[in-house]
Amino acid sequence: MSIHTRHLDKRFGAVPVLEDINLDIASGELVALLGPSGCGKTTLLRIIAGLETADRGELYLAGVDASDTPARERQVGFVFQHYALFRHMSVAENVAFGLRVRPRARRLDERTIRTRVAELLERVQLQGLEDRYPAQLSGGQRQRVALARALAIEPRVLLLDEPFGALDANVRKDLRRWIRSLHEAIDVTTVLVTHDQEEAVDIADRIVLMNAGRIEQTDTPEALRMQPATPFVAQFLGAPAQGASVAAC
Amino acid sequence: MSTIEAALPLAREGWVGGRPRRRRILPGFRLTLGLTLLYLGLIVLLPLTALAAKAAGLSWAQFADAVSAPRVLAAYRLSFAASLIAASVNVVFGVLVAWVLVRYDFPGRRLVDALVDLPFALPTAVAGIALAAVLAGNGWVGRWFEPWGIQLAYTPTGVVIALLFIGLPFVVRTVQPVLADLEPELEEAAANLGATRWQTFRRVLLPTLLPAIVTGFALAFARALGEYGSVIFVAGNLPMVSEIVPLIIIGKLEQYDYAGATAVAVVMLAASFVILFAINALQAWQGRRAGAGT
Amino acid sequence: MPAHPRHRRVATTEPAWLRRLLIGLAIGFVGLVLVLPLVAVFTEALRKGIDAYWAALVEPEARAALWLTLGVALFCVPLNLIFGIAAAWAVTKHEFPGKAALITLIELPFSVSPVVAGLIYVLVFGAQGLLGPWLVARDVQIVFALPGIVLVTLFVTSPFIARELIPLMQAQGTEEEQAALTLGANGWQIFWRVTLPNIRWALLYGAILCNARAMGEFGAVSVVSGHIRGQTNTLPLHVELLYNEYQSAAAFAVASLLALLALFTLIVKHLAERLQVRPRAPATAPNIGGIAA
Numbered sequence: 001m002s003i004h005t006r007h008l009d010k011r012f013g014a015v016p017v018l019e020d021i022n023l024d025i026a027s028g029e030l031v032a033l034l035g036p037s038g039c040g041k042t043t044l045l046r047i048i049a050g051l052e053t054a055d056r057g058e059l060y061l062a063g064v065d066a067s068d069t070p071a072r073e074r075q076v077g078f079v080f081q082h083y084a085l086f087r088h089m090s091v092a093e094n095v096a097f098g099l100r101v102r103p104r105a106r107r108l109d110e111r112t113i114r115t116r117v118a119e120l121l122e123r124v125q126l127q128g129l130e131d132r133y134p135a136q137l138s139g140g141q142r143q144r145v146a147l148a149r150a151l152a153i154e155p156r157v158l159l160l161d162e163p164f165g166a167l168d169a170n171v172r173k174d175l176r177r178w179i180r181s182l183h184e185a186i187d188v189t190t191v192l193v194t195h196d197q198e199e200a201v202d203i204a205d206r207i208v209l210m211n212a213g214r215i216e217q218t219d220t221p222e223a224l225r226m227q228p229a230t231p232f233v234a235q236f237l238g239a240p241a242q243g244a245s246v247a248a249c
Numbered sequence: 250m251s252t253i254e255a256a257l258p259l260a261r262e263g264w265v266g267g268r269p270r271r272r273r274i275l276p277g278f279r280l281t282l283g284l285t286l287l288y289l290g291l292i293v294l295l296p297l298t299a300l301a302a303k304a305a306g307l308s309w310a311q312f313a314d315a316v317s318a319p320r321v322l323a324a325y326r327l328s329f330a331a332s333l334i335a336a337s338v339n340v341v342f343g344v345l346v347a348w349v350l351v352r353y354d355f356p357g358r359r360l361v362d363a364l365v366d367l368p369f370a371l372p373t374a375v376a377g378i379a380l381a382a383v384l385a386g387n388g389w390v391g392r393w394f395e396p397w398g399i400q401l402a403y404t405p406t407g408v409v410i411a412l413l414f415i416g417l418p419f420v421v422r423t424v425q426p427v428l429a430d431l432e433p434e435l436e437e438a439a440a441n442l443g444a445t446r447w448q449t450f451r452r453v454l455l456p457t458l459l460p461a462i463v464t465g466f467a468l469a470f471a472r473a474l475g476e477y478g479s480v481i482f483v484a485g486n487l488p489m490v491s492e493i494v495p496l497i498i499i500g501k502l503e504q505y506d507y508a509g510a511t512a513v514a515v516v517m518l519a520a521s522f523v524i525l526f527a528i529n530a531l532q533a534w535q536g537r538r539a540g541a542g543t
Numbered sequence: 544m545p546a547h548p549r550h551r552r553v554a555t556t557e558p559a560w561l562r563r564l565l566i567g568l569a570i571g572f573v574g575l576v577l578v579l580p581l582v583a584v585f586t587e588a589l590r591k592g593i594d595a596y597w598a599a600l601v602e603p604e605a606r607a608a609l610w611l612t613l614g615v616a617l618f619c620v621p622l623n624l625i626f627g628i629a630a631a632w633a634v635t636k637h638e639f640p641g642k643a644a645l646i647t648l649i650e651l652p653f654s655v656s657p658v659v660a661g662l663i664y665v666l667v668f669g670a671q672g673l674l675g676p677w678l679v680a681r682d683v684q685i686v687f688a689l690p691g692i693v694l695v696t697l698f699v700t701s702p703f704i705a706r707e708l709i710p711l712m713q714a715q716g717t718e719e720e721q722a723a724l725t726l727g728a729n730g731w732q733i734f735w736r737v738t739l740p741n742i743r744w745a746l747l748y749g750a751i752l753c754n755a756r757a758m759g760e761f762g763a764v765s766v767v768s769g770h771i772r773g774q775t776n777t778l779p780l781h782v783e784l785l786y787n788e789y790q791s792a793a794a795f796a797v798a799s800l801l802a803l804l805a806l807f808t809l810i811v812k813h814l815a816e817r818l819q820v821r822p823r824a825p826a827t828a829p830n831i832g833g834i835a836a
Contacts, residue, residue, distance in 0.1 A: 050725075051721050071274060071721075071725055072725070076725060080721070082718065084718035098727055098728075101726065101727055101728040153727055273637060274721070275721070275730075280629070284626065284629040292694070293648065296660075296667050299667040300663045302666075342568075342572045346569045346573060349565050363810075364577055367581065367805065370804075370812075371581070371759070371802060372778075372779050372801045372804075372805070373759070374761040374782050374783055375801045375805075376580060378786050379798070389579060410576075414576050414577065417577070474656070475658070475659065477657055477658050494656075495656055496658075498658050502662065502665065514656075517656055521654040525647070525650075525654040529647065
């Protein structure tokens with residue numbers, strides 16, 4: 001599913017967090033929103049999910065104006081930075097949640113739900129941990145439960161907020177590769193937020209580089225490095241600054 | 250890119266005058282806020298408005314007469330003084346109890362911890378008659394004072410003791426969590442710098458605990474000021490000597506002197522609100538302190 | 544409250560003699576001020592033997608008072624449960640201007656003396672009150688009757704559950720609810736499946752405290768009850784009545800029922816506190832149970 005935004009503006013009180021955001025993401029892409037902390041990338045992700053509303057501007061999901069669609073109807077998979085697993089539910093119950101809260105007419109029978117949960121847990125390599133509770137899991141395992149839970153609702157878009165932020169360095173590398181291969185396997189439009197340029201370069205088809213509430217440049221990792229559009233881009237990616245002064249973040 | 254892009258206007262136009270969108274993300278806001286306001290309006294605000302209306306209907310002379318009668322003044326003096334003394338004593342013992350519960354392990358610690366809440370759970374009338382039984386001249390405590398000519402029950406001393414009972418948990422339960430959250434490094438640093446235990450307590454711990462202690466004091470004081478049930482059974486209720494303000498209000502109500510009752514109550518209520526305001530300010534202070542500390 | 548005192552390190556504890564002295568002082572104070580009166584209730588109640596004790600409990604006026612007290616609590620606790628949950632949801636899951644003022648308003652009844660609480664209801668519903676003439680014309684009696692008792696009890700106990708839930712739900716945040724939302728859950732599903740399991744023990748504790756206060760309220764009820772024997776006398780009022788008539792043993796016998804209720808409340812509180820998972824809340828908002836006034 002494609003994602004487009006037009007002229008999104010968002011303020012928190014008097015502070016502008018997003019200004020005139022025009023984003024175009026094609027169906028099936030894996031895009032990273034990259035930028036220093038406080039640049040508005042997480043807010044943008046939350047607006048796509050419907051967890052935040054833009055003050056102005058439109059959001060199109062699959063070409064349809066979804067600006068006023070409530071979050072629960074968007075069918076968007078969201079993986080929270082700190083996972084937001086339901087702490088009183090086992091791993092299997094967490095993953096099954098999205099299937100169990102469907103309106104009765106669209107609800108699957110319990111056996112199908114169980115099969116689906118088992119499939120998903122196998123996909124994220126957590127077989128055998130069905131009955132554990134979130135508190136009994138490692139950070140990397142929680143991350144994968146959160147992912148399986150988001151995938152269970154067959155999302156049209158997968159959104160990941162700093163998916164590697166809370167993990168150890170060696171786990172991050174593995175997970176990065178694994179998410180990349182998962183994306184190739186299930187072919188769902190994926191947007192992730194990160195402040196780590198190495199991570200973004202490594203994983204994404206295209207990078208949306210943001211600074212102070214604006215998009216500086218959107219391009220492939222190579223193009224960003226070879227042809228930075230602004231001094232900020234050059235400085236942020238560590239390329240030659242081309243003599244220009246650098247905007248502070 | 251998809252074909253839709255061409256159809257989406259990139260030029261910013263036509264929207265500038267519009268109001269920013271405001272939508273609630275989580276559901277239930279209108280329902281729950283509406284219910285809350287309705288309930289508060291009916292149960293809390295309506296009767297308080299009636300008090301305000303009644304008070305506004307009093308002439309200044311009526312008001313002054315009611316609150317400056319010698320018997321009423323004596324009651325104000327007793328209520329404020331006894332509450333002040335009880336809250337002060339409770340600060341000392343409340344901090345002590347909180348300290349012992351957080352810092353030391355001893356048999357029965359859990360039991361003592363649970364018992365601290367007793368005044369919250371025990372109906373005040375029960376506490377009142379029980380205290381009267383214990384403090385009376387032939388009671389378990391009173392009999393030790395009787396031979397010395399000291400009477401505990403049915404005197405202002407009895408009032409203070411009842412208010413001690415009522416106020417203790419407020420100090421303990423306010424100080425306890427703050428004490429439990431203190432980092433041991435703080436005291437280790439002080440010891441490392443050569444401070445004695447007492448110096449550490451005086452100069453490091455006490456200032457850190459101070460906002461919580463003051464808050465606990467204010468809560469205990471506020472509660473003591475309005476307390477009725479536990480006090481009237483041990484106070485003796487002698488006019489000019491051991492009669493508390495709430496009892497004056499009851500007395501005026503029994504004589505259908507609604508104006509007088511209202512006047513006396515308004516002063517009490519104003520005092521409560523000042524304390525409530527102070528507690529809120531104190532908790533903000535405490536919050537800032539804790540925020541700066543971590 | 545921590546389940547166990549943190550293991551103290553060498554440099555930051557006191558010598559053994561001082562520790563023992565402080566522990567002794569604390570236990571002594573708690574014993575003298577809190578435990579002794581509690582024990583006195585039961586010994587005084589049994590002073591005239593178990594038969595007199597039992598007789599005082601089953602006597603018709605005592606039974607009527609018991610039923611009245613149970614009825615009032617049964618009415619007030621569920622209402623305050625709904626109010627407490629609604630208020631906590633509005634305040635902790637949403638942002639809106641005037642929120643701090645609303646929280647203060649919710650806690651306001653804690654700072655009002657019970658006697659003043661009774662007085663303000665007399666000023667609304669009494670014969671000379673704001674709505675008095677209207678009520679008299681329609682022959683509706685509120686004050687000095689059951690409705691008055693229920694109303695003041697609602698007033699006095701209204702903050703208990705909200706006060707218990709608000710700090711907890713604030714500390715828990717809204718992320719789990721947001722996650723449920725993106726997974727397609729509607730409002731009721733979010734509340735029943737995500738929020739409620741996270742607050743259930745605190746909710747139980749709040750309800751139990753609310754119940755203890757509803758059954759034990761004395762000052763406010765005393766003002767509006769009218770003290771009609773067998774009709775508008777609640778258990779605490781019945782205790783006062785017996786006590787003032789010098790039926791001390793009977794008064795303490797009835798009081799012992801209320802004391803047992805208090806002990807039960809303490810036990811449930813202790814269990815609920817251990818079972819309720821609390822995110823490490825900052826020390827800024829001490830949850831003092833807020834059982835003021």
